[in-house]
Amino acid sequence: MSSKQASKRGSRKYILRAFQQRFDLDRLDYKRRIKPGRDVAKITGLILAAAVYLTGFGLALYSYNQGMIDANFLNKISWIFMIPASVVGMFAYLITSNRREFPIREDIRAHVRDFEGEGGYLWRYAPILEQLELKKIDMEWLVTASREGRLAEMAPEDICTSVHALYAALQDKHPAAGAAAIDQIEQNLDQAPATD
Numbered sequence: 001m002s003s004k005q006a007s008k009r010g011s012r013k014y015i016l017r018a019f020q021q022r023f024d025l026d027r028l029d030y031k032r033r034i035k036p037g038r039d040v041a042k043i044t045g046l047i048l049a050a051a052v053y054l055t056g057f058g059l060a061l062y063s064y065n066q067g068m069i070d071a072n073f074l075n076k077i078s079w080i081f082m083i084p085a086s087v088v089g090m091f092a093y094l095i096t097s098n099r100r101e102f103p104i105r106e107d108i109r110a111h112v113r114d115f116e117g118e119g120g121y122l123w124r125y126a127p128i129l130e131q132l133e134l135k136k137i138d139m140e141w142l143v144t145a146s147r148e149g150r151l152a153e154m155a156p157e158d159i160c161t162s163v164h165a166l167y168a169a170l171q172d173k174h175p176a177a178g179a180a181a182i183d184q185i186e187q188n189l190d191q192a193p194a195t196d
Helices: 002-023 031-066 069-078 080-114 122-129 141-150 157-173 181-192
Strands: none
Touching: 002 157, 002 181, 031 069, 031 080, 069 080, 069 181, 080 157, 122 141, 122 157, 122 181, 141 157
């Protein structure tokens, strides 16, 4: 009985070691990596929105001071200029955010191509992956895409979420990571060609 328990612990350690050698979890931490870019994009959008609004309001105020428009029209214009300012600010935020996220997404895709190799790799953890329930992520498609070598087509944030959830399940002895799943994963890893 104790040798069987030691074997299970050894299998789990073997799988965790193989996982840690193959995956760079810091490189796959999508949310942490994009946060500084998102903050800068918000500030950029805010600055552009403020510039558009202040330009429009400044022109309206100048017209009011010159006597071209009355106070009632100035009040209306000050509210109306919030619409184009908001649109320009949102547009600037989206463009800036996407431009800052693109290199991170490509780096994650490159890492996925590295750890997947020719015949895929993540599918070897299918017994646990298929039991994980993550929002908006189709685990069956993930496993199939990994097996066929098409995992890089998946959204990088979904791959990162899946890999981190898998690591947490392996580490914390998640119910999905039972003895049968661990044995199946160990067999799958033994089938894997050694590529580093």
